[in-house]
Amino acid sequence: MGGWGATDNRDGLSAMFSPNHGNTFNCPVEICEARYGLNVVQKGLAERPKNPAGHTGGHGVSVTYEARAPASLSVGYTRAKIPVWSLNDQQSGGTNAMTIQRVSGTKEDHLFASGLTLQSGELVLINTANGGNA
Secondary structure (H helix, E strand, C coil), X not given: CECXXXXXXXXXXXXXXXXXXXXXXXXXXXXXHHHHCEEEEEEEECCCCCCCCCCCCCCCEEEEEEECCCEEXXXXXXXXXXXXXXXXXXXXXXXXXXXXXXXXXXXXXXXXXXXXXXXXXXXXXXXCCCCCCC
């Protein structure tokens, strides 16, 4: 889920998902915690700067998961290096990011990985892109 772009007539929509892609969906916190062995520590709209010159892209999503037991994680994020494009020469939107905070205190950024090992108590921080401005 992420922010959708602004248009010339309105701000972008926040926390949207695409039913056409099949891999973007909104799993309710309670279902996630019951099924997947994770605690949802925090879930909300991502921070975004206001566009003073026009319409602002929608908010992405910020979510932090905590592993309750050892686990394996695979991720793949596109739109992680080049920001979402904008219209009318406005400031670009955001990028996607995922960070693992280990129990040792170290942090690891990952865009694509398979079979990452998580230990109990480790955090997975995900921020999806804000939409582009217009």
